[in-house]
Amino acid sequence: MNDAEALKKIAGEAACEFVKTGMRVGLGTGSTVRYTVLELGRRMAEEGLDIVGVPTSIATQELATQVGIPLVELGSLDGLDIVIDGTDEFDPQFQLIKGGGAALLREKIVAQQSKAMVVVADDRKQVDCLGAFGIPIEITPFACDVTISVLSSLLNCDVELRTIEGKHVLTDNGNCIADARIGPSIDDPVATEAHILNVAGVVQVGLFNNMCDAVVLASGEGVSTLMNPNGRL
Numbered sequence: 001m002n003d004a005e006a007l008k009k010i011a012g013e014a015a016c017e018f019v020k021t022g023m024r025v026g027l028g029t030g031s032t033v034r035y036t037v038l039e040l041g042r043r044m045a046e047e048g049l050d051i052v053g054v055p056t057s058i059a060t061q062e063l064a065t066q067v068g069i070p071l072v073e074l075g076s077l078d079g080l081d082i083v084i085d086g087t088d089e090f091d092p093q094f095q096l097i098k099g100g101g102a103a104l105l106r107e108k109i110v111a112q113q114s115k116a117m118v119v120v121a122d123d124r125k126q127v128d129c130l131g132a133f134g135i136p137i138e139i140t141p142f143a144c145d146v147t148i149s150v151l152s153s154l155l156n157c158d159v160e161l162r163t164i165e166g167k168h169v170l171t172d173n174g175n176c177i178a179d180a181r182i183g184p185s186i187d188d189p190v191a192t193e194a195h196i197l198n199v200a201g202v203v204q205v206g207l208f209n210n211m212c213d214a215v216v217l218a219s220g221e222g223v224s225t226l227m228n229p230n231g232r233l
Helices: 003-018 031-047 058-066 104-112 144-155 189-197
Strands: 024-027 052-055 082-086 117-122 135-139 159-161 176-180 202-205 214-219 222-227
Touching: 003 031, 003 082, 003 117, 003 214, 003 222, 024 031, 031 058, 031 082, 031 117, 052 058, 082 104, 104 135, 104 202, 135 144, 135 189, 144 159, 144 176, 144 189, 189 202
Parallel strands: 024 052, 024 082, 082 117, 117 214
Antiparallel strands: 135 176, 135 202, 159 176, 214 222
């Protein structure tokens, strides 16, 4: 395990301290949250932790099932107690960019139904200004080239469809993912999110504003928990 992967494991496992028996837990997507899911499964098997989970992707659903976390439909619950998820960037105001794993729509639905959101990250994800990662945007396949053109003009940057081996990346919802190469220039994430969502063809945008309550941050010095002073925890 390399240093970056070790930091992901430390952060992912540390976030489990927020989870208590009886909770309804949103299970995020990505390489760091994978360790959270594995640790929750271990605690259920070895320590008697009793929870139910709502996954944010097919990949997380499969992993949670493998480790014995009982899963339920979000609509069958009266909200969630907490969601633990990763991030591609977070700024000093605890605003996030997510969507590197192409699960942003489901992640945002789950986050909006949660009483609290805990983000797991290593210190490479901590930035002064959002945007260096780009903004992932889920768009409909219909006339996607038109949507790309409109977004490029709106944001004044290159917007490209995400591909792997020449094929469009499709989300679990059957939509395309576009990446806006905006650079570290998002000084008003809330307004930027609203402008993008106003474009016909856009399903959801990877700006997660006013949702994050805490960041479990792993660095070479160890793990620290950054609490949002305006958060719910």
